[in-house]
Amino acid sequence: MGAPLASWPWASLGSYKYLLYGPLVAKVAHAWRETGSLPLGSWCLHLLLLLALRSLTFQLWFSYGNMLFFTRRRRVVKDGVDFRQIDAEWDCWCASSDWLELLLRDNMVILQTLVAAVAMGSAAFPAVSELRAWDPRGWALALLLHVAVSEPVFYWTHRALHRGPLFSQYHARHHSSPVTQPFTAGFGTPLEALLLTLAMGAPLAGAFLAGAGSVSLVYGHVLLFDCLRCMGYSNVEVISHRAFAAFPPLRYLVYTATYLSLHHREKDCNFCLFMPLYDALGGTLSSRSWGLQREVDQGMNDRVPDFVFLAHVVDVVSSMHVPFAFRSCSSLPWAMRPVLLPLWPVAFAFMLLQWFFSKTFTVSFYFLRGRLHQTWSVPRYGFQYFIPSAKKGINRQIELAILRADKMGVKVISLAALNKNEALNGGGTLFVNKHPNLRVRVVHGNTLTAAVILNEIPSSVREVFLTGATSKLGRAIALYLCRKRIRVLMLTLSTERFLKIQREAPPEFQQYIVQVTKYQAAQGCKTWIVGKWLSPREQRWAPPGTHFHQFVVPPIIGFRRDCTYGKLAAMRLPKDVEGLGSCEYTMERGVVHACHAGGVVHCLEGWEHHEVGALEVDRIDVVWEAALKHGLTPA
Template sequence: MPNKNEAPFFSWPWQNLHSYKYLVYGPLVGKVVYSIHKGEIKNDSWFFLHILILFALRALIHQLFSTYSSLLFLNRARKINENGVEFDQIDAEWHWDNFLILQAAVASLLYMSFPSLNNFPKWDKNGIFICIVLHIGISEPLYYWIHRLLHSPSLFHKYHYLHHTSKVLHPFTAEYATFLEHILLCLVVGIPIVGSALIGYGSMSMVYSYLLVFDFLQCLGHCNIEVFPFRLFDAFPLLKYLIRTPTYHSLHHTNMGTNFCLFMPFYDHLWKTTNTNSWDLQREISSRKHSRAPDFVFLAHVVDVMSAMHAPYVFRSFSSMPFSIKAFLFPMWPFTYLVMLVMWAKSKTFLFSSYNLRGRLHHTWIVPRFGFQYFLPFAKKGINKQIEDAILKADKLGVKVISLAALNKNEGLNGGGTLFTNKHPNLKVRVVHGNTLTAAVILHEIPQNVDEVFLTGATSKLGRAIALYLARRNVKVLMLTLSTERFTKIQKEAPIECQKYLVQVTKYQAAQHCKNWIIGKWTTPREQYWAPKGTHFHQFVVPPIIPFRRDCTYGKLAAMKLPNDIQGLGSCEYTMERGVVHACHAGGVIHFLEGWKHNEVGAINVDQIDVVWKAALKHGLKPI
């Protein structure tokens, strides 16, 4: 129910329906489908079909602009506001498309009142001209004065403040407003269309053109990327009065007493409300060649085609939630696969997302390789070349720390990063695999009173460190490995009095009485079967094992929640919750915040596990 303290017409009538609001289109869809099925599409069915087509096209324009504004690897240098869109803003703007439902309802009411509207010809050049004249002569000044009125103290604090709560402009921000404001916008949008029709020059091409261009310009003004080169306005000064640039509109959100126009700055100039910094700032932003270099980089990789669609530049709302496979992803699979092949062919990393932590810029770069490719012998050289190029690029940019995600530091691929530090001993950027903190997270999940654990992947970097650490705590570790040589080598690393706690086992049956399993290697349902009832599966295997046992519990991959003072984060890292990152990512962050000068590559220093854990807690990272 609407808040009693809200002003009239603040909330949308279907606000409580949430995603079920699209059922409002049910009668229109039903009528069109029924008419098509009967093979006799009548006038009203044609009209409703046009409403549905326009809904799809207008939504597509907003989505395409959303994608464009999120392509950081293409346009970061021309970002107006350096910050990213945060989760709070994404949630607030979740139902940005409410205006489409409203305008569809208004159009339906107009049709029922004036059925002749459906008799529009397909094309009328005079209608296009009249529509433009009505927009410039009536809609533009009308919007200007409505907008200024909404900025009066009483109306601003009742209605218009909502639009200005969005910290970073985004195409969806363009439509984030109250019900009353969109009723007024319907008037602004409707005058040129209805006016042209009443004069007798209406046409379907005019309706489509006007609405789609209107939405295009709305998104353009809110996309947070400056798209116009300053030389264009130097060559054609008159354009400064005819087109609202993204920079021009952004100044309205920083100095709300200026730049009120809809699309034409001429009216701000006419009524003396132009921000004097408008064109100097536009020149500065549009002339940038390079963006600010990050201080920290997390070098991630693609898991599979489905996870590739979790990128912020696909669906902002979807990427702001932990990844899970959804039905709407399947039709997009072929196209996404082709895009990934193109990115792969480019043989370079791509900027995926960014955030600010204590004034320092953190990037996530993506190596465009699928998870399965890391296990193909012939792909090893190419993958290492891409990782090496990313490290050298980070070094050139002045990045302080680059942290490698799970498969990018695979032991069989590059020795946990040692390949790169040995090949380039003079690197200024610190290369970090982050496994020390990963080990610490897993170890702190194990109850203090545990006296026995079962460990798979026991001779891996993480398995070795976990086994040695637990042996020091006098915990018996059943290490699953067929290699006696590798087991013996690890056992000899433990203090003599602790070596007896490391026990080699070669079959899962050996752990049928142990209720704490630490999984570092893929485990099948048959192998999980040997765990006793009530077992908890800790895991550091990528991808995580499938939870088949209903009588057991399964931990997630090692992760930590980033500090509360993080800014600009609006996407989830794979299946992690909001604000949570994999422990290897967090390990790189800690390495950077502590200012450590060593590379963290190769074998894990067991003595550093507690040091890194305490540093993480000191800097505000929290265990999950």
């Protein structure tokens, strides 16, 4: 049997724990039905409204802290939040209901709401109708009680939790999160939650007992308490070091994200709730607090990434898969969830904001072999790439990203999917030719994409059917397979382009490349390599048992039940990757698109050439072996 108050009593309920809000909702619904209007005089309604506002507070702070395009230079701990920490903090993780993060999956808030419901439902607590909307006496008294009661009580009990068995039984779990996030503030045991509830509730209780309570005090005190907690756990330095330099006593009145991060890393210092004054009086103030805060605020700890993957958003709904939106979504492979549809207007507004500023932004990062790898995103959506008038603007944004990476000192930048479209910029040749002195290596990563597809094909296959045959990838795949004496049926109406590719093959292998102009020619071929989208009508020409390998974006839909469909070419990152906490679109955890992996290999190998334009067939095996050498494996 575990220690008392070390585990949550509703832990076994999983996501059903939110039924604990049922009595509050039922009471509000009943009063609404009886009166025909919202029961504004009911504390139950105000508790539910406060729950929604607290959820929004935590979510907004989380989103801000993870908007790396705003906060990258002022992050305290440079590491990323990995899947282990995400799953631990959402202790009742359930993939089928991960959208419940929208309700703030936090045991602490459930406990505090239930405690407040019991307190406000007692006869000693005044009704809402008996309270003023504003009473300055209550605010003054709550502030006094916070400074004189909440802060010292929290300080000494917090110090006690760091001693002996109390730490291992109650507080170690909270410190298991290496990188603090706003949601980390509520990650802990019931004992810790009760301690925080006491610290939050004591000033409110004192003000109400003195007859100076007000509705604004309830909302203001709770939300301000949450804001200060989120600010400290945000891992982003918000307060300027200049404010402390101009008014030195301020550093003892309010803590910073740097101040709290030192407590999480060193554990035996900086125990205060919000006021470092008590650490100074108790002799537990870290000597590094202000110097490190100044360095972080000035961006002195910023680190230039070695590798950048330049991605793009597919559509408005999938844009909510970015890590700064909902991490329960981004930490799972992307899938359409109906609960996200009401947020479509918000995502659409953010899309317009991106277009207005027309800047690339960072969405995620991880460390591999001690090197920082970042994902940037072009502020353009999938459908825009097919609008002729948008071509110039898109290329301009990609060019600006490349030049920015070059100026920063990035070593390799890899172009994703549509950002390297042949019709758009010739697979990146446009930028390399325009800027011949680039220090950053521009990579389309298609060499590894081709290698992944080719290594999926069983050695027993002697004939394949290839669509998208004259594209960069189609050409390389055809030339590679013909050298293996595998017959390639290239679907193309352009005899001129077919002959050009055929002549590139050695004379003794040219006979293995055959031009076909109709899908009917593949009726006897069970291996299809798809580089062009296939409709249900076109898929019906494949014989039963056909396997569709594909490199088409978006991937084809599996209409045939008697056939099998491969996914887009992808590779799994090595096991020693650090700080990875988001999935790349529909890929599984730890899996990235092959073009992304191709850039990673280019960076790890330290190759000095650009990989743009046509693929070098002779390098397919070289890149594949290099990927395997560095621990990347086929997904």
